[in-house]
Amino acid sequence: DAGVTQSPTHLIKTRGQHVTLRCSPISGHKSVSWYQQVLGQGPQFIFQYYEKEERGRGNFPDRFSARQFPNYSSELNVNALLLGDSALYLCASSPAGAYNSPLHFGNGTRLTVT
Amino acid sequence: AQRVTQPEKLLSVFKGAPVELKCNYSYSGSPELFWYVQYSRQRLQLLLRHISRESIKGFTADLNKGETSFHLKKPFAQEEDSAMYYCALRLGQAGTALIFGKGTTLSVSS
Numbered sequence: 001d002a003g004v005t006q007s008p009t010h011l012i013k014t015r016g017q018h019v020t021l022r023c024s025p026i027s028g029h030k031s032v033s034w035y036q037q038v039l040g041q042g043p044q045f046i047f048q049y050y051e052k053e054e055r056g057r058g059n060f061p062d063r064f065s066a067r068q069f070p071n072y073s074s075e076l077n078v079n080a081l082l083l084g085d086s087a088l089y090l091c092a093s094s095p096a097g098a099y100n101s102p103l104h105f106g107n108g109t110r111l112t113v114t
Numbered sequence: 115a116q117r118v119t120q121p122e123k124l125l126s127v128f129k130g131a132p133v134e135l136k137c138n139y140s141y142s143g144s145p146e147l148f149w150y151v152q153y154s155r156q157r158l159q160l161l162l163r164h165i166s167r168e169s170i171k172g173f174t175a176d177l178n179k180g181e182t183s184f185h186l187k188k189p190f191a192q193e194e195d196s197a198m199y200y201c202a203l204r205l206g207q208a209g210t211a212l213i214f215g216k217g218t219t220l221s222v223s224s
Binding site: 050 | 118157159160202212213215216
């Protein structure tokens with residue numbers, strides 16, 4: 001079991017730039033969720049995608065967007081980066097889209113905005 | 115507003131001592147509660163969830179709707195239990211959107 005894989009592991013960007021983070025779910029998992037974890041806080045929900053459709057969105061500005069591809073991998077895009085976007089971005093996959101589907105997390109992408 | 119509160123940032127106990135990690139939630143509907151754990155240099159992983167009513171690695175947690183709590187307990191702590199523990203709340207049938215607490219670091223020393 002390769003687990004959920006995320007790339008890159010670390011990233012440094014400048015304010016105003018945009019960034020794309022990538023996630024490959026566990027084989028057979030059709031749902032991908034994105035979370036932001038700021039230092040000292042628990043993960044905060046950003047998006048859920050299931051079968052390539054957005055199924056949920058957290059309280060994040062429109063600068064954040066995501067998509068899911070036919071192979072169920074996913075990208076998270078953040079435009080016009082702010083210093084406050086510096087965080088660990090976690091991707092999680094699950095077999096189905098909702099109830100009784102435990103989340104399997106990746107190791108995350110550490111984004112630093114300077 | 116929906117919220118998960120873990121009042122202790124750090125809990126330090128000796129090996130063999132009982133452990134209770136506190137979690138309180140704020141939600142008027144039908145909640146689903148989880149405990150996630152992150153061991154050093156490992157990814158966040160599910161420890162247990164209230165609907166399963168199971169004991170994992172000696173840990174149990176009971177949902178108390180009257181007190182809106184979901185405390186994690188273990189009668190005898192082991193050094194390998196040292197980790198960061200997060201309580202999380204799923205709202206009704208809100209898919210995979212979880213609300214996490216800030217986490218409690220459990221440190222077990224010999």
